[in-house]
Amino acid sequence: xxAYGRLSTLAEVSPxxxxxxxxxxxxxxxxxxxxxxxxxxxxxxxxxxxxxQFQTKTxxxxxxxVWNETFHFTVQSKAKNILELGVYDEDACQDxxxxxxxxxxxxxxxxxxxxxxxxxxxxDHEELDVEFELRNALxxxxxxxxxxxxxxxxxxxxxxxxxxxxRQNSKHGLSLMxxxxxxxxxxxxxxxxxxxRPSYQSSFHYIKYKHPALDVKIPKKDLDxxxxxxxxxxxxxxxxxxxxxxxxxxxxxxxxxxxxxxHVKTEDCQTGLDVRLExxxxxxxxxxxxxxxxIVAGALKKVLRLGKDLQDHxxxxxxxxxxxxxxxxxxxxxxxxxxxxxLNLLDCTTYITGLSGTTWTMxxxxxxxxxxxxxxxxxxxxxxxHVTKSKLDSFSMERLKYYNRxxxxxxxxxxxxSCIDLWGLLIEYLLNDGKDNHKLSDxxxxxxxxxxxxxxxxxxxxxxxxxxxxxxxWVEFTPYEVGILKYGAFxxxxxxxxxxxxxxxxxRLPETxxxxxxxxxxxxxxxxxxxxxxxxxxxxxxxxxxxxxxIADIDEEPHxxxxxxxxxxxxxxxxxxxxxxxxxVLTDRLxxxxxxxxxxxxxxxxxxxxxxxxxxWKDTVLDSSSPNQLTQTEDYLSLIDTGFFINTSSAPLLRxxxxxxxxxxxxxxxxxxxxxxxxxxxxxxxxxxxxPKAVLSEDDKHLKECYLFDDVENLEAPILVFFPxxxxxxxxxxxxxxxxxxxxxKEGKVDVSSNCTPYSxxxxxxxxxxxxxxxxxxxxxxxxxxxxxMQALHTAVERKKTLK
Numbered sequence: 008x009x010a011y012g013r014l015s016t017l018a019e020v021s022p023x024x025x026x027x028x029x030x031x032x033x034x035x036x037x038x039x040x041x042x043x044x045x046x047x048x049x050x051x052x053x054x055x056x057x058x059x060q061f062q063t064k065t066x067x068x069x070x071x072x073v074w075n076e077t078f079h080f081t082v083q084s085k086a087k088n089i090l091e092l093g094v095y096d097e098d099a100c101q102d103x104x105x106x107x108x109x110x111x112x113x114x115x116x117x118x119x120x121x122x123x124x125x126x127x128x129x130x131d132h133e134e135l136d137v138e139f140e141l142r143n144a145l146x147x148x149x150x151x152x153x154x155x156x157x158x159x160x161x162x163x164x165x166x167x168x169x170x171x172x173x174r175q176n177s178k179h180g181l182s183l184m185x186x187x188x189x190x191x192x193x194x195x196x197x198x199x200x201x202x203x204r205p206s207y208q209s210s211f212h213y214i215k216y217k218h219p220a221l222d223v224k225i226p227k228k229d230l231d232x233x234x235x236x237x238x239x240x241x242x243x244x245x246x247x248x249x250x251x252x253x254x255x256x257x258x259x260x261x262x263x264x265x266x267x268x269x270h271v272k273t274e275d276c277q278t279g280l281d282v283r284l285e286x287x288x289x290x291x292x293x294x295x296x297x298x299x300x301x302i303v304a305g306a307l308k309k310v311l312r313l314g315k316d317l318q319d320h321x322x323x324x325x326x327x328x329x330x331x332x333x334x335x336x337x338x339x340x341x342x343x344x345x346x347x348x349x350l351n352l353l354d355c356t357t358y359i360t361g362l363s364g365t366t367w368t369m370x371x372x373x374x375x376x377x378x379x380x381x382x383x384x385x386x387x388x389x390x391x392x393h394v395t396k397s398k399l400d401s402f403s404m405e406r407l408k409y410y411n412r413x414x415x416x417x418x419x420x421x422x423x424x425s426c427i428d429l430w431g432l433l434i435e436y437l438l439n440d441g442k443d444n445h446k447l448s449d450x451x452x453x454x455x456x457x458x459x460x461x462x463x464x465x466x467x468x469x470x471x472x473x474x475x476x477x478x479x480x481w482v483e484f485t486p487y488e489v490g491i492l493k494y495g496a497f498x499x500x501x502x503x504x505x506x507x508x509x510x511x512x513x514x515r516l517p518e519t520x521x522x523x524x525x526x527x528x529x530x531x532x533x534x535x536x537x538x539x540x541x542x543x544x545x546x547x548x549x550x551x552x553x554x555x556x557x558i559a560d561i562d563e564e565p566h567x568x569x570x571x572x573x574x575x576x577x578x579x580x581x582x583x584x585x586x587x588x589x590x591x592v593l594t595d596r597l598x599x600x601x602x603x604x605x606x607x608x609x610x611x612x613x614x615x616x617x618x619x620x621x622x623x624w625k626d627t628v629l630d631s632s633s634p635n636q637l638t639q640t641e642d643y644l645s646l647i648d649t650g651f652f653i654n655t656s657s658a659p660l661l662r663x664x665x666x667x668x669x670x671x672x673x674x675x676x677x678x679x680x681x682x683x684x685x686x687x688x689x690x691x692x693x694x695x696x697x698x699p700k701a702v703l704s705e706d707d708k709h710l711k712e713c714y715l716f717d718d719v720e721n722l723e724a725p726i727l728v729f730f731p732x733x734x735x736x737x738x739x740x741x742x743x744x745x746x747x748x749x750x751x752x753k754e755g756k757v758d759v760s761s762n763c764t765p766y767s768x769x770x771x772x773x774x775x776x777x778x779x780x781x782x783x784x785x786x787x788x789x790x791x792x793x794x795x796x797m798q799a800l801h802t803a804v805e806r807k808k809t810l811k
Contacts, residue, residue, distance in 0.1 A: 164210045
C-alpha cells in the first residue's frame with residue numbers, strides 16, 4: 008500500500024546521542040512518615056529512548072541516600088527528551104511517590120561531563136545530585152520524518168517462526184514480549200492446535216534505536232542451543248536478547264531444544280507514513296476547493312447581482328457552523344438549511360460544521376450525492392416520520408438482540424465497545440427503518456465534484472483524571488480524513504479506528520459505521536460531576552487548589568547556557584491520597600468513545616513548542632510541562648461531544664489554511680442562546696485566534712433574530728452572522744412581511760426557551776405540530792434576515808478585492 012504522508016519534504020537524517028546518567032545521591036529528603044526516614048529508591052524514565060523504566064537500589068532509613076548507579080540511553084537528537092527522575096519511598100503496603108524532577112537534556116553540552124544539583128525543596132535544602140554525559144553515538148544517523156511538532160522514527164520488524172518438533176500435546180508454550188513494540192506480547196501454545204499447525208509465524212514492530220529487547224519465556228525444558236548474545240535465566244526459564252544484535256535480513260536460530268525451535272530475523276520497515284504529518288489541507292480537500300470555488304463564484308454573482316464574474320481571488324470562503332442539542336438541533340437545522348436554500352445561499356457556502364444533534368442532520372443529508380440541489384422537503388418529511396414515531400420498539404426483544412449482535416461484531420472486529428456504541432445504535436433506530444451501512448468515507452461521493460459544501464464533524468479528545476478545561480484537543484472529521492488540529496496529524500477517513508504505530512498502519516480494521524460515529528459525536532454518556540460543577544461556578548480555582556498535582560520550576564546548578572527549545576527543569580509533586588480520590592470522583596466520566604490512537608508511538612519534535620500552529624491550539628495543562636504525557640503516548644483516543652467544553656463546531660473553520668471569510672453561526676443551544684458565542688469569543692481571544700468581538704447588548708430574554716459582527720480592526724477575523732434560536736417576529740408573521748391572521752396566531756407560539764419547552768435536549772420525540780413549528784421558525788429566521796447575510800457577503804467580496 009502506498010504511504011499516505013508525503014515523504015520528500017518531511018524526511019531528514021538526524022544523529023543519535025549516547026546519554027550516560029549517574030544517579031549519585033539525595034540530601035535532606037523529607038520523611039514519608041513520622042516514625043522513620045525514607046527507604047528511598049529512584050526511577051529513571053526517558054520514554055523517547057527506552058520502553059523500560061530503570062530503578063536504583065533501595066537505601067534503607069536514610070534522609071541522605073547514596074546510590075551511585077549508572078544508566079545508559081540512546082537518544083534521538085531531534086526528539087523532545089525529558090528525563091524524569093522520580094523519588095519513591097518503599098513501603099510494605101504501597102510505595103509512596105515523593106516527587107519527580109523533569110529535566111530536558113537539550114541543555115546538555117556535547118562530550119562533557121556535567122554534575123547537576125536539583126533543588127527540589129530549597130527551604131529544607133532538599134537536593135538531588137545527578138551526573139550527565141552526552142556523547143556522539145557510533146550508530147548511523149537515523150532517518151526521521153517530522154512536521155515540526157510530531158516526529159516519526161525508524162521502525163524495524165522482528166519476524167519470528169516457532170517450529171514444533173514433537174507431535175505430543177502440551178499445556179506449555181512460548182511467551183514472547185518486546186516492550187514498547189506495537190504488538191507488545193504474543194504467545195504460542197504447544198496444545199492440540201499446534202498439531203494441525205506445527206509452525207507459527209508472526210512479528211514485532213519496534214523503534215530501532217530504543218534499546219529493543221526480546222524476552223522469551225520457555226517451557227520446563229533445558230535448552231540445547233541459544234544464540235550467543237542471549238542471556239538465559241534458568242530459574243525463571245526466561246531468555247533475553249538485545250534485538251539490535253540479531254543480523255538483519257538473515258534468519259537465525261535464536262534458541263531450540265527437542266521440543267521446539269525459534270527462528271528470528273530483523274527487517275527495516277517502510278520509510279513512508281500512513282499518517283499525514285502536515286498542517287496544510289489534504290490533496291482531496293484542495294481539489295474540492297478548486298471545484299467548489301467555481302460554483303460559489305457563480306452563485307454569488309447571482310444572489311449579489313454582480314455585473315461581472317468574480318476572479319478567483321475575489322471569491323470569499325463562506326461557512327455554516329452549528330451548535331448541538333439532540334433532536335432539537337437536528338430538526339431546527341433542517342429548517343435553517345431550507346431557508347438558505349430558498350435564498351440560493353447553499354451554493355455560496357463552502358463548509359458546514361456540526362456537533363451533537365446537527366451531525367445527525369449532516370450524516371443523513373450526505374447519503375445523497377446531490378442533496379443541496381434537490382428540494383429539501385422530501386428529506387424533511389422523511390425525518391419528520393422518524394422523529395414523530397413511537398420509540399417503544401427501540402427496546403423490544405428483537406431490537407435488543409440486534410444491538411447485542413452488532414456490539415459483539417464490533418468487538419470481534421477489534422474495536423472497544425461501550426454504552427456510547429449502544430447509544431449510536433439507538434440513534435440508528437431513531438433515524439432509519441433498518442440497519443444503516445453508511446460510513447464517513449462514503450460521503451466523498453457527495454463532495455468529489457464540489458457539488459455540496461464540505462461537511463466537517465467535530466469532537467474533542469480528553470484525558471482520564473483531567474477536566475475538559477484542563478485537557479481537550481480538537482478533532483475534526485471530513486469524508487477525506489480525520490485529524491487532530493494541534494498536532495497536524497491526519498489519517499484517511501476509512502483508516503480511522505485502525506491500529507497505527509509510529510505513523511505506520513499496522514492492522515486495518517473495518518471502517519466504523521456512521522451510527523457509531525454519531526453516538527460519539529453526541530455522547531451524552533460522557534458527563535462527569537465536574538461538568539455540573541463548572542456550569543454552576545465561574546472558575547476552577549477550588550478544583551485546582553485542592554485536587555491538582557503541583558508543577559513548579561526549580562533551580563539547578565550549574566546554570567547551563569540556554570539552548571534553543573530547551574524547557575525549564577520543573578518539579579512534579581503528586582496530590583495527596585484524599586485530593587486524588589476527590590479528583591477521581593469529579594473527573595470520572597460515565598463513558599468515553601475509545602478508538603485506536605493513530606498518533607501512537609510518535610514522539611514530539613524538540614522544537615514543538617515553537618511551531619506557530621501548535622501554539623495556536625496549545626491549550627492543555629500538559630502541553631508545556633509534561634510532553635511525556637501527551638496524546639502520542641496513549642493507546643486509545645478518548646473522544647467526547649464537543650459540547651462538554653463549548654457548544655460550538657467552529658474550531659475547524661479557524662484553521663488558517665482554510666481562510667474562511669464569513670461564518671453563518673446557527674445556534675440551537677438549550678438555555679442561554681448567547682453563552683456558547685461568549686465562550687467561543689473568550690476562548691479564541693485567549694488562544695490568539697482571529698475571531699470577531701461578538702458583544703450582545705441584549706440579554707437572553709430580548710435577543711433579536713440575527714446579529715452581524717465584523718471586526719474592522721482585525722481583517723484576519725471572519726465576518727460573523729449569528730442566529731440565536733429565538734421566537735421574535737415569527738409570533739406575528741408567518742412569512743417575512745406577511746402578518747398572521749387571528750386564526751393563525753396559535754401556530755406562531757413556539758416555545759423554544761422556557762423550562763416547559765417540548766424541545767428539551769433530552770426529548771427524542773416531537774409531535775407533528777411541534778416538528779413543523781420548529782422547522783418553520785428556523786426557516787423564517789433565515790428568510791427574515793436575508794439582508795444581513797447579503798451585507799456580510801457584499802463586505803467579504805469587496806474586502807477580497809481590496810486585499811489582493
